[in-house]
Amino acid sequence: MKYYSLNNKQHKVSFENAVIQGLAPDSGLYFPENITALPSSFFDKIEGLSNEEIAFKAIEQFITPEIPETDLKQIIKETLSFDLPVAAIENNVFSLELFHGPTMAFKDVGARFMSGCLNYFNHNQQKKSTVLVATSGDTGGAVANGFLGSENIDVVILYPMGKVSDFQERQLTTLGHNIKTIAINGSFDDCQAIVKKAFTDIDLKHKNLTSANSINIARWLPQMFYFLFAYKELKKYKKPLIVSCPSGNFGNICAGVLAKRLGLPVSHFVASTNANNTVPRFLKNGIYEPSATIATISNAMDVSDPSNFIRIRELYNNDLKAFSNDFTAYSFTDEETKKVLTEVYKIKNYLMDPHGAVAYLGLKKELEKHPGSMGVFLETAHPVKFLEIINETLNSDIEFPEITNPLSEKEKIMKICNNYEDVKHFLLK
Numbered sequence: 079m080k081y082y083s084l085n086n087k088q089h090k091v092s093f094e095n096a097v098i099q100g101l102a103p104d105s106g107l108y109f110p111e112n113i114t115a116l117p118s119s120f121f122d123k124i125e126g127l128s129n130e131e132i133a134f135k136a137i138e139q140f141i142t143p144e145i146p147e148t149d150l151k152q153i154i155k156e157t158l159s160f161d162l163p164v165a166a167i168e169n170n171v172f173s174l175e176l177f178h179g180p181t182m183a184f185k186d187v188g189a190r191f192m193s194g195c196l197n198y199f200n201h202n203q204q205k206k207s208t209v210l211v212a213t214s215g216d217t218g219g220a221v222a223n224g225f226l227g228s229e230n231i232d233v234v235i236l237y238p239m240g241k242v243s244d245f246q247e248r249q250l251t252t253l254g255h256n257i258k259t260i261a262i263n264g265s266f267d268d269c270q271a272i273v274k275k276a277f278t279d280i281d282l283k284h285k286n287l288t289s290a291n292s293i294n295i296a297r298w299l300p301q302m303f304y305f306l307f308a309y310k311e312l313k314k315y316k317k318p319l320i321v322s323c324p325s326g327n328f329g330n331i332c333a334g335v336l337a338k339r340l341g342l343p344v345s346h347f348v349a350s351t352n353a354n355n356t357v358p359r360f361l362k363n364g365i366y367e368p369s370a371t372i373a374t375i376s377n378a379m380d381v382s383d384p385s386n387f388i389r390i391r392e393l394y395n396n397d398l399k400a401f402s403n404d405f406t407a408y409s410f411t412d413e414e415t416k417k418v419l420t421e422v423y424k425i426k427n428y429l430m431d432p433h434g435a436v437a438y439l440g441l442k443k444e445l446e447k448h449p450g451s452m453g454v455f456l457e458t459a460h461p462v463k464f465l466e467i468i469n470e471t472l473n474s475d476i477e478f479p480e481i482t483n484p485l486s487e488k489e490k491i492m493k494i495c496n497n498y499e500d501v502k503h504f505l506l507k
């Protein structure tokens with residue numbers, strides 16, 4: 079399979095090059111040249127397949143034979159070494175819990191898959207490279223964990239200073255070894271802009287920089303597994319399925335749209351955002367106009383210019399009408415998020431994190447329009463990652479002692495940088 083740059087369809091590279099470069103030299107995102115739907119028999123029999131089998135069938139066309147079948151199966155096995163359960167919350171409303179991985183956010187799957195691919199390619203070539211990654215909170219921890227101890231790979235994480243939770247910051251700054259962390263005096267969008275700039279800087283070429291954000295094809299593609307797993311669990315209810323994703327950089331929901339392109343029977347997607355509402359505004363007025371990033375309690379979604387939205391547009395050939403038939407976007411305030419988090423905890427006895435709560439709000443709103451449907455929202459992070467805000471919201475003192483203690487004793491180590499030049503200097507050192 080070849081991948082083309084969304085800035086220039088003539089520029090095509092192999093899967094390996096797309097993974098290693100992260101972003102095309104013209105700054106375009108890579109996109110698969112062909113997408114072939116899976117046979118309907120696959121969906122007819124999906125409940126009889128293991129998660130690993132489902133994942134392999136879905137992703138095989140994008141990766142083999144560059145990574146041979148047996149190696150790909152091994153990477154999938156290591157990627158999916160934890161549970162991804164569906165919890166029933168109320169009538170026709172389910173939560174797909176994606177936080178049972180090592181860093182307790184859904185990004186573990188993408189990060190581990192990517193690390194498996196990059197290690198495979200590096201191992202064959204004895205090459206050294208640096209993974210440079212911007213994080214709004216959870217990506218950095220997942221990537222650090224996925225690459226910790228990888229022999230030929232250094233990881234440099236950029237995060238917006240003061241805009242991630244204490245738990246997240248500990249995951250970013252306490253690992254050491256081949257993991258280095260930079261706190262940027264700015265927003266996530268600033269971090270993302272610095273990363274993009276570094277990729278096109280010839281002074282850094284010898285560093286073999288690669289991205290591990292969802293702009294990287296190896297992080298983005300495996301996220302489609304979630305949607306297939308959710309369907310496998312919910313198919314038995316025989317109702318049209320609505321999926322709501324808490325959306326920031328729009329990688330996750332874009333992978334859902336890809337799964338639909340493979341034939342997955344999802345009747346509707348809801349992109350649920352916090353106050354950073356560039357996409358909901360775009361769907362209303364057709365104008366894509368990012369504004370300044372707003373800090374919210376669902377900080378991993380504090381993104382005003384979502385990188386992957388362009389991939390979703392490509393999946394719909396830029397046909398806005400076809401797109402809006404399948405896709406709705408809603409934005410919610412922190413007040414609405416806190417209110418629903420409290421209600422669901424008190425009434426349904428289910429503790430959501432602020433991101434899951436935003437997705438729950440979007441799902442409920444969409445279900446009102448489709449009374450015969452059922453819906454699943456993606457619960458993308460464990461509540462422990464946002465304990466301060468949850469306890470403040472619920473006026474409670476919930477604890478997860480077994481989870482918080484080991485990290486809280488470690489010293490946070492990070493370099494503070496104000497701009498691109500500072501980061502470049504750090505990378506060259």
Ligand SMILES: *Cc1c(COP(=O)(O)O)cnc(C)c1O
Nearest residue numbers: 216326327328329330378458459
């Ligand atoms: C990254 C993240 C999101 C947003 O996912 P995108 O793919 O960037 O849209 C949502 N929730 C949590 C907990 C996250 O870490």
